[in-house]
Amino acid sequence: xxxxxxxxxxxxxxxxxxxxxxxxxxxxxxxxxxxxxxxxxxxxxxxxxxxxxxxxxxxxxxxxxxxxxxxxxxxxxxxxxxxxxxxxxxxxxxxxxxxxxxxxxxxxxxxxxxxxxxxxxxxxxxxxxxxxxxxxxxxxxxxxxxxxxxxxxxxxxxxxxxxxxxxxxxxxxxxxxxxxxxxxxxxxxxxxxxxxxxxxxxxxxxxxxxxxx
Amino acid sequence: xxxxxxxxxxxxxxxxxxxxxxxxxxxxxxxxxxxxxxxxxxxxxxxxxxxxxxxxxxxxxxxxxxxxxxxxxxxxxxxxxxxxxxxxxxxxxxxxxxxxxxxxxxxxxxxx
Numbered sequence: 001x002x003x004x005x006x007x008x009x010x011x012x013x014x015x016x017x018x019x020x021x022x023x024x025x026x027x028x029x030x031x032x033x034x035x036x037x038x039x040x041x042x043x044x045x046x047x048x049x050x051x052x053x054x055x056x057x058x059x060x061x062x063x064x065x066x067x068x069x070x071x072x073x074x075x076x077x078x079x080x081x082x083x084x085x086x087x088x089x090x091x092x093x094x095x096x097x098x099x100x101x102x103x104x105x106x107x108x109x110x111x112x113x114x115x116x117x118x119x120x121x122x123x124x125x126x127x128x129x130x131x132x133x134x135x136x137x138x139x140x141x142x143x144x145x146x147x148x149x150x151x152x153x154x155x156x157x158x159x160x161x162x163x164x165x166x167x168x169x170x171x172x173x174x175x176x177x178x179x180x181x182x183x184x185x186x187x188x189x190x191x192x193x194x195x196x197x198x199x200x201x202x203x204x205x206x207x208x209x210x211x212x213x
Numbered sequence: 214x215x216x217x218x219x220x221x222x223x224x225x226x227x228x229x230x231x232x233x234x235x236x237x238x239x240x241x242x243x244x245x246x247x248x249x250x251x252x253x254x255x256x257x258x259x260x261x262x263x264x265x266x267x268x269x270x271x272x273x274x275x276x277x278x279x280x281x282x283x284x285x286x287x288x289x290x291x292x293x294x295x296x297x298x299x300x301x302x303x304x305x306x307x308x309x310x311x312x313x314x315x316x317x318x319x320x321x322x323x324x325x
Contacts (some may be wrong), residue, residue: 051299135241158319
């Protein structure tokens, strides 16, 4: 393992010791963060998967009805029927902090214009019942679709963050901390060696002085 | 431009991008519908609506498969959320495989 390129002095030693303490603490914290993120992520991704399967089958159902409707009705009529929606859907997005990842929290805001009750923006006289089915199904799916958007986005962001955290943890664990330990050991050895050589030198000098006397 | 820092409540619109036959039904619900046909048009449309206060962009898998780079660009942003939906020709399973990719990225192997 490579050791850092530093002078073997007492000052460097105390500096490195401080760095090692910080790195160890950082490593522990990051590891905890990674574990918690992973736990939440796995919870969320399961939900995401189930939700997506649900939404995909429901959507395809609705599309089938719509396809039927477009087969029965003329395209101009169909477009005219849907082109002036009674509703206006907005979404209110807030951020929530989950283990330092900002995940979105979405809320639907539906605004009905005019009379309440009917969700269909057209009269029943010139449209087919398949269109009604398609629209009402789609209306039911919309809230699930929004939940899917929220969960899927959160999963994406969390996956990125987990990857980042894992890299940091690994870099600290396998690179920074061993390097620091190695260097600290090296400096300590060097200092001990210096001390020993000083003692021998002193003994030698003492010997010479006592012989002369 | 909506404020994106902090907990400011701001209304975002919802967009659906795809081929016209698949997404016309969404129009009846008051969602903004953008019909596109080729990848150049799709890219331009997605980029334009991403800048224009849209919080969620639903895009059909057929169109999304033409512009993977553009979709990827918004993966790291909180807003907008680009979500794939199947079109009326069925699903291409891109949405599912994206979930699996996320799992692999986070965990290291596919555990689901």
